[in-house]
Amino acid sequence: MLGNKYVIAGVEYATCYAVAIVVPRHTAKEIAKFLM
Numbered sequence: 001m002l003g004n005k006y007v008i009a010g011v012e013y014a015t016c017y018a019v020a021i022v023v024p025r026h027t028a029k030e031i032a033k034f035l036m
Contacts, residue, residue, distance in 0.1 A: 008034045 004022035008031060011018045023030045 010034070 003024050006023050006026045007020055008023060008026075009018065009020040021034055
């Protein structure tokens with residue numbers, strides 16, 4: 001995972017389930033992929 005600079009994190013409200021990924025760019029496309 002070399003070259004990754006940013007962390008995208010999300011928490012599901014009802015269950016407090018957390019998910020995080022690292023990405024090389026912080027673009028709308030990367031965030032949309034994370035949310036899908």
